[in-house]
Structures are given as C-alpha cells and as structure tokens.
Amino acid sequence: MPGSILGNSVRRVEDPELLTGHGVFVGDLDLPGLARAAFVRSPFPHALVRSIDTDGARAAPGVLGVFTAADLGIEPFHGFMVLNAACARPALAEGKVRFVGEAVALVVAETLAEANDAAELVVVDYEPLEAAVDVEAALFEGAPVQFDELGTNLVAGMRAPEGPDPLAGAAHVVRARLSNQRIAVVPMEGDAIAAVPGTLPDDEHERDITVYLSTQMPHGAQGAIARVFGLARERVRVITPHVGGAFGGKAGLGAEHAAVIAAARELGRPVSWVQSRSENLVSMPHGRGQRQWVELGFDEDLHITGMHCRVIGDAGAYAGFGGGLAIGPTRMMAQGVYRIPVIRYDVAIAVTNTTPMGAFRGAGRPEAAELLERMMDISADELGIDPVELRRRNLLPEFTEPYRTVMGTEYDNGSYETALDEALRIARYDELRAEQADRRERGDTDLLGIGVSVYVEITAGGGGEFGAVEVDRDGGATIRVGTSGHGQGHATSFSMLVSDRLGIPMERIRFVQSDTAAVPRGGGTGGSRSLQIGGSAVLRAADDVLERGKQLAAEELEASPKDIVLHDGGRLGVAGVPAKTLSWADVARLAGAGPDDEGHLVAEVDFEQSGPTFPFGAHVSVVEVDGETGRVRPIRHVAVDDCGRVLNPLIVAGQQHGGIGQGIAQALFEEVLFDAAGNPLTASLADYAMPSAAELPSVEVSNTETPTPRNPLGAKGVGESGTIGSTPAVHNAVVDAVSHLGVRHIDMPCTPERVWRAIEEAGGSAPPLWCEPPAVFDRLAVAGAGDVPEAAGADI
Numbered sequence: 001m002p003g004s005i006l007g008n009s010v011r012r013v014e015d016p017e018l019l020t021g022h023g024v025f026v027g028d029l030d031l032p033g034l035a036r037a038a039f040v041r042s043p044f045p046h047a048l049v050r051s052i053d054t055d056g057a058r059a060a061p062g063v064l065g066v067f068t069a070a071d072l073g074i075e076p077f078h079g080f081m082v083l084n085a086a087c088a089r090p091a092l093a094e095g096k097v098r099f100v101g102e103a104v105a106l107v108v109a110e111t112l113a114e115a116n117d118a119a120e121l122v123v124v125d126y127e128p129l130e131a132a133v134d135v136e137a138a139l140f141e142g143a144p145v146q147f148d149e150l151g152t153n154l155v156a157g158m159r160a161p162e163g164p165d166p167l168a169g170a171a172h173v174v175r176a177r178l179s180n181q182r183i184a185v186v187p188m189e190g191d192a193i194a195a196v197p198g199t200l201p202d203d204e205h206e207r208d209i210t211v212y213l214s215t216q217m218p219h220g221a222q223g224a225i226a227r228v229f230g231l232a233r234e235r236v237r238v239i240t241p242h243v244g245g246a247f248g249g250k251a252g253l254g255a256e257h258a259a260v261i262a263a264a265r266e267l268g269r270p271v272s273w274v275q276s277r278s279e280n281l282v283s284m285p286h287g288r289g290q291r292q293w294v295e296l297g298f299d300e301d302l303h304i305t306g307m308h309c310r311v312i313g314d315a316g317a318y319a320g321f322g323g324g325l326a327i328g329p330t331r332m333m334a335q336g337v338y339r340i341p342v343i344r345y346d347v348a349i350a351v352t353n354t355t356p357m358g359a360f361r362g363a364g365r366p367e368a369a370e371l372l373e374r375m376m377d378i379s380a381d382e383l384g385i386d387p388v389e390l391r392r393r394n395l396l397p398e399f400t401e402p403y404r405t406v407m408g409t410e411y412d413n414g415s416y417e418t419a420l421d422e423a424l425r426i427a428r429y430d431e432l433r434a435e436q437a438d439r440r441e442r443g444d445t446d447l448l449g450i451g452v453s454v455y456v457e458i459t460a461g462g463g464g465e466f467g468a469v470e471v472d473r474d475g476g477a478t479i480r481v482g483t484s485g486h487g488q489g490h491a492t493s494f495s496m497l498v499s500d501r502l503g504i505p506m507e508r509i510r511f512v513q514s515d516t517a518a519v520p521r522g523g524g525t526g527g528s529r530s531l532q533i534g535g536s537a538v539l540r541a542a543d544d545v546l547e548r549g550k551q552l553a554a555e556e557l558e559a560s561p562k563d564i565v566l567h568d569g570g571r572l573g574v575a576g577v578p579a580k581t582l583s584w585a586d587v588a589r590l591a592g593a594g595p596d597d598e599g600h601l602v603a604e605v606d607f608e609q610s611g612p613t614f615p616f617g618a619h620v621s622v623v624e625v626d627g628e629t630g631r632v633r634p635i636r637h638v639a640v641d642d643c644g645r646v647l648n649p650l651i652v653a654g655q656q657h658g659g660i661g662q663g664i665a666q667a668l669f670e671e672v673l674f675d676a677a678g679n680p681l682t683a684s685l686a687d688y689a690m691p692s693a694a695e696l697p698s699v700e701v702s703n704t705e706t707p708t709p710r711n712p713l714g715a716k717g718v719g720e721s722g723t724i725g726s727t728p729a730v731h732n733a734v735v736d737a738v739s740h741l742g743v744r745h746i747d748m749p750c751t752p753e754r755v756w757r758a759i760e761e762a763g764g765s766a767p768p769l770w771c772e773p774p775a776v777f778d779r780l781a782v783a784g785a786g787d788v789p790e791a792a793g794a795d796i
Contacts, residue, residue, distance in 0.1 A: 035108050039103040041279070136312060154349070179291055183288050185285070193257050220252070220524055256273060260273050288367060321359055369457070422618070426620075469602065482521055621638075743758045
C-alpha cells in the first residue's frame with residue numbers, strides 16, 4: 001500500500017465545474033412554469049401598518065398573486081434560536097414594521113420585471129413611530145419599545161452569580177469601553193429560494209413541497225419548513241445546489257423563504273426569489289454588534305487577578321440568533337488563552353429598530369478574542385510593558401488533558417505559547433520593533449505599527465453527523481454526507497479520506513450532499529464542524545466498508561480476513577501474494593451475490609464526538625499609518641493557526657486566507673451604519689466599504705498541529721480561525737503605530753478619519769477609555785442553568 005494521501009496538498013476537485021461556469025445556483029434554475037417574486041419593503045424603521053392596498057398591483061400585467069400577512073396565514077416563528085419567545089418574526093409584517101427593509105407584501109408575476117413593477121403599485125399606509133436605534137439608548141427608560149407586550153427592549157440577559165470580587169486586591173486595574181461594530185455578511189450570492197409545490201419527476205416519494213434553497217443546513221431547513229407549515233417532515237424535500245458563500249448568514253429558515261413557500265403552495269406553481277444586493281445589505285441578518293465594558297486586574301508582577309465584563313448585545317429587530325451570541329459563545333470563551341482566576345460576566349440583550357442580527361464567520365468567538373486581546377494591549381500600554389511580554393506572563397501553560405475554564409468551558413488541549421513563538425519568529429518581531437523605533441527617531445510620517453493576538457475558539461459545539469460510503473458496481477465509490485459545503489472543499493476532503501482508506505482514485509469517487517431525498521439526515525455546515533464530525537463519519541464508514549470488503553475477499557480467496565490487505569492499485573488480496581487480487585468492482589459484485597446482502601457494499605455511520613474542539617493560534621499584523629492623513633495600509637499579516645491534524649494544507653491555507661481577509665475588513669473598513677432615525681446609511685456597496693484584494697496585504701500562513709483526542713482524525717475546525725485571530729491583531733497594530741503620540745484606543749473600523757482624529761486629539765480632548773456602564777446590568781436576574789438560549793427546534 002503506498003503512502004497516505006492525507007496531510008498532502010491536493011487540488012480541489014469541485015473547482016473545475018465552478019471555474020468553467022457549469023455550477024448551478026438557485027438563480028440559474030429554469031423550472032417549468034417558474035414564476036418570480038418581489039417583496040414590498042418598509043421604508044420606515046418603526047411604524048404601524050394601518051392598511052395595505054394591493055388592488056393596483058393585482059391588476060398589473062403578468063401578476064399571478066399579491067400576498068400580505070393576512071393572506072399567508074403563517075404564525076410568527078423563530079428562525080434558528082429562541083432568545084425570547086415573545087419576539088417571534090412574521091413571514092410578512094403584521095400590524096407593525098420594526099426595521100427599514102422588513103417585508104410587508106409579496107408580489108408574484110410571470111417575470112421578475114413584472115413583479116418589480118407591480119410591487120411599486122402596492123400602497124401601504126404607515127403611521128411612523130419613534131425608533132430605538134442605538135443599542136445602549138434602547139435600554140434607557142423611555143426608549144421606544146419594540147414589543148408592547150414586553151414593555152421593554154431588554155429581551156434577555158443574565159448577571160453572574162454572587163462570588164469573589166474579580167478586582168479585589170488588584171495592584172492595577174485597567175478599564176475600557178469597547179465596541180464590536182455591526183458588520184454585513186455580504187456573500188457573493190444573497191438569499192435565494194425556488195419553491196415547487198408537490199414532487200419532482202426524479203423523486204421516489206410523494207412530497208407536499210420541494211424547495212431549492214441557498215442554505216448551510218438543508219436538513220435544518222427541512223425540519224423548519226415542516227414545523228412552520230404543519231407538514232410531515234418526509235413530505236418536505238430540500239435541495240441545495242451550489243451556494244455562493246454563506247458565512248453564517250444562511251443558517252436558518254428566513255421570513256422571506258416562508259413567504260415564498262406559502263405563495264407557491266397557494267398558486268400551485270413554482271416561485272423563485274433571488275435577493276438583490278440592496279435587499280441583502282438591509283435584510284440578511286448582520287453580524288457582531290456588541291458593546292463591552294471590561295475591567296482587568298493585575299498584581300504587582302502583572303499577572304491577571306480577575307476580570308469583570310459587562311456586555312450589551314444588539315439583537316436587531318427580532319430576538320434571534322445574533323443577539324444570543326453574547327450569552328453563548330462570547331461568554332463561553334471569555335477567559336481565552338489566559339490564566340484568569342476570577343471572572344464576572346454580565347450580559348444584556350436589546351432589540352432595536354435595525355436589521356435583525358445573526359451569525360457572521362466566528363459567531364461570538366471573534367467578539368471574545370477582540371475583547372481580550374484589545375484589553376491586553378491597552379493594559380500593556382498603561383502598565384509600561386511590551387504587549388508580547390504581558391501575554392507570556394499570563395498564557396496558560398501547555399496542556400494535554402482537558403482544562404476547564406472559570407466559565408465552565410472544557411478545552412481539549414492547547415499549546416498557546418508554541419503558536420505565539422512561531423508567529424513571532426516568522427514575523428521577525430524584534431526586527432520590526434527596531435525598525436519602528438528607528439522610524440520614530442527619524443520623525444517619519446509613515447508610522448509602523450505591530451499588533452499581536454493570541455486566541456482560542458470553540459468549534460463543533462453540538463450535534464452529530466451522518467456519513468455513508470458505498471462501493472459502486474464499477475469499482476468507484478459514492479460518499480453521502482449530512483454536511484453541506486458551499487466553497488470549503490468538502491468534496492475534496494471527504495474523497496481524500498475514502499481514497500486513503502480504500503485505495504480508490506479520487507476521480508472515481510462521487511460526492512453527494514445537500515439533498516434531503518438522497519441524504520437521510522445531517523447537521524449541515526456551521527461552527528467549523530464539517531471535517532471533524534462529517535469527515536469522521538465518512539472515515540468510520542470507509543473503515544466499515546473496508547472490513548466488509550476484506551470478509552468478502554477472504555471468502556472468495558479462501559483465506560482468513562485478517563490476512564487480507566489492500567495492495568497497490570486499491571486491490572484486495574492476501575498479504576504477500578500480490579498476483580491474485582480482487583478489484584473493488586469484483587468485491588462489489590460479491591456483495592450482491594450473498595443471501596444476506598441487498599446488492600450493495602455500503603456502510604452508514606452517525607458520528608458524534610465526545611465534545612467540542614478548541615483550535616487556537618497567534619497572529620502578527622504589520623501596518624503603516626500615514627501620520628498626516630490617518631490612512632492605514634496593512635503591509636504584512638502572519639498567522640499561525642492550530643486546527644489539530646491538517647488533512648490538506650492547501651484547503652487549510654485557503655480557509656485561513658479567507659478568514660483573515662474578513663477579519664482585516666472589520667478592523668479597518670466595514671461598518672453597518674444607521675442615522676439617528678433608523679435609516680440605513682450603508683445600503684449598497686457604494687456606501688458599505690467592503691475591501692477588494694487590492695486593499696489587503698500579503699498574508700503568510702502557517703500551522704502548528706495539536707491533534708485533538710475527540711475524533712479519529714485528530715482534526716479541529718479552521719473555517720473561522722482566521723477571522724478570530726486577525727481582527728484584534730490588526731486593531732492592535734493600528735493603535736500601536738500611533739501610541740507614542742498619546743493615542744490609547746481607536747474604535748473599529750480604524751478609518752482614516754478616526755485615526756486622524758485620534759492623533760489630533762491625543763493628550764488633549766480625546767474621549768476617555770472608560771465610562772460607567774448603563775444601569776441595566778443592575779436590573780438583570782442572576783444567571784441560572786436555563787438562561788443560555790436553545791436552538792429553535794429546527795430538528796437538524
């Protein structure tokens with residue numbers, strides 16, 4: 001048997017189809033009788049809906065139907081998480097709109113142009129109401145209330161149980177108020193759906209609805225559709241073709257999805273809707289959105305003695321998944337990579353008259369890493385110590401057995417200083433500091449900044465995964481898996497596993513995913529879970545197929561199964577007797593000949609690992625800041641990410657590059673903005689500053705490998721690591737570049753104007769780093785066992 005393919009760089013098998021334009025997305029579907037949908041959206045952030053006149057639209061050319069909430073008959077529902085049961089979202093606004101862009105009516109016509117024209121004819125009588133836009137102000141007394149039955153915009157929260165004062169006895173206390181700004185997901189493809197009433201010709205089973213959906217979790221969507229419409233799950237089929245990016249924004253059943261499905265069922269014909277870019281920026285859930293008050297105590301030797309965090313999370317217009325992240329993963333990862341003996345973590349979640357919040361790559365973990373790593377740099381500056389040295393004094397030592405943090409999170413293993421040392425070596429940290437000192441001494445206006453971050457995150461936080469491997473009659477193989485790839489390289493990675501185990505060439509392995517009729521169950525893709533859980537299921541299935549194949553070969557060759565081995569060329573035979581072997585096609589035929597078989601050489605596995613895994617790493621960012629204009633130019637970024645065992649370095653590097661690009665974008669460019677009245681100011685890519693490749697620096701990626709014992713691959717997630725490590729490193733680098741001028745902090749994104757103002761105000765009228773947190777934290781109930789939000793029953 002030749003050496004293992006695992007651990008080698010293998011080109012992605014899914015790319016040729018995409019690069020040659022043969023990939024099919026929801027918007028490419030040309031279904032028989034397909035009608036097009038357009039939404040009528042609210043221009044007001046907060047208003048009563050007094051009436052909706054649809055007569056003109058119904059009479060317009062090509063129109064097949066116009067629907068309001070009253071026409072759909074869908075009860076308000078929760079998409080992916082129940083943060084507050086009273087804050088369910090209707091498919092179309094009922095009686096009240098809560099953000100600009102909320103869908104009020106749906107028009108279906110023969111063509112998209114006709115649907116858009118008719119939507120302009122729908123007349124909605126709004127009675128505008130005062131809006132709550134800023135998440136802090138939304139929690140003040142007298143703020144406009146979103147849900148009258150609650151009487152408050154505080155929809156969730158918890159106060160840490162009484163315990164030791166985390167700051168008692170500290171020789172030094174460093175305090176700062178931090179902002180993790182709201183950002184947009186902006187995948188290349190926005191939300192997209194095509195709903196087909198009934199059954200497709202290729203389906204062996206009768207269905208009430210077949211839905212083509214751009215989603216990360218087809219089986220979760222299947223369960224949600226069944227629940228919302230009162231259907232038996234097996235009567236719903238969900239198919240996900242190629243997906244043009246998701247990044248957490250396509251994790252649940254959206255309000256618009258439900259409206260389109262209802263319209264298709266009512267009209268009895270297929271209906272599709274593909275989100276425009278302007279719709280995407282105001283209606284796809286946004287990410288991040290936290291305000292953080294952090295106090296960090298140190299002893300005389302600058303060891304951390306304790307930390308007190310008070311965090312406000314912005315849920316947007318409805319209390320969904322994004323709001324819950326401050327209670328969930330941000331809280332879980334609050335200790336990060338450091339020895340912190342006492343932590344108090346209080347959190348309040350508010351609804352506002354803004355786009356609902358959801359997940360964005362990292363989903364709560366980048367917020368925790370930014371909080372800690374920014375505080376470490378602020379502390380180093382205030383305490384007069386190099387930021388790397390302060391980290392070294394407080395890093396957890398290497399551990400190989402599970403470590404339980406004071407937040408109750410159980411890390412699998414970690415070697416944080418190893419990753420830091422490697423990142424500093426690659427970046428040549430001491431040389432960078434020397435160059436920075438030289439520039440400052442010369443009085444250069446191109447100011448050099450060096451930023452460091454060390455992080456740990458949580459991946460594969462819950463649920464198992466389905467995987468199946470079948471040897472086809474021609475000797476090839478078919479993989480079926482419940483994850484749902486949309487650009488990460490699943491087909492390549494899983495095919496590598498099967499090829500390695502069975503010796504079948506990768507080009508002869510077929511990959512099946514994202515169709516609930518072909519794959520019976522699955523958790524989908526999210527939380528960097530796919531390889532470690534889905535890959536482990538496929539690996540176990542391949543092992544089971546190999547064992548069955550050895551038994552069949554042994555019977556045919558009149559040998560003991562323990563003497564059967566896999567020879568070169570992927571043929572089964574007796575060890576030491578390469579002349580007489582069986583191909584996998586031969587073995588597949590033998591499988592179909594036995595009385596106990598159904599003609600298939602197949603194994604199905606449901607794998608659930610013993611707990612989540614905890615990737616970690618260290619990043620070093622190097623930037624230049626123009627001291628006269630405030631313009632920031634990132635010039636280098638070094639990332640050392642540890643995702644356990646590396647299966648395919650090429651795919652790992654691609655995930656690192658993508659995450660780092662998005663993390664840099666948050667630090668320097670991107671921010672969703674609303675005016676004081678709640679009107680979006682970043683509703684197009686002319687206003688929302690998403691960078692291109694030209695604005696990003698050279699990225700140098702590397703890895704340390706600390707295999708996890710929690711799955712047979714030893715793999716941890718890597719899809720979100722780049723996003724988590726990069727943002728604080730870049731943020732720290734910008735502030736470091738101007739710190740000698742007296743600048744201690746700049747809120748993200750570090751735009752030229754903000755950096756210039758910070759330089760101008762340094763040592764004078766600069767705003768203080770700390771202000772007292774709002775009184776809402778004093779009103780929170782003490783945390784209990786059931787206070788962490790649960791999934792919305794999507795049955796994934």
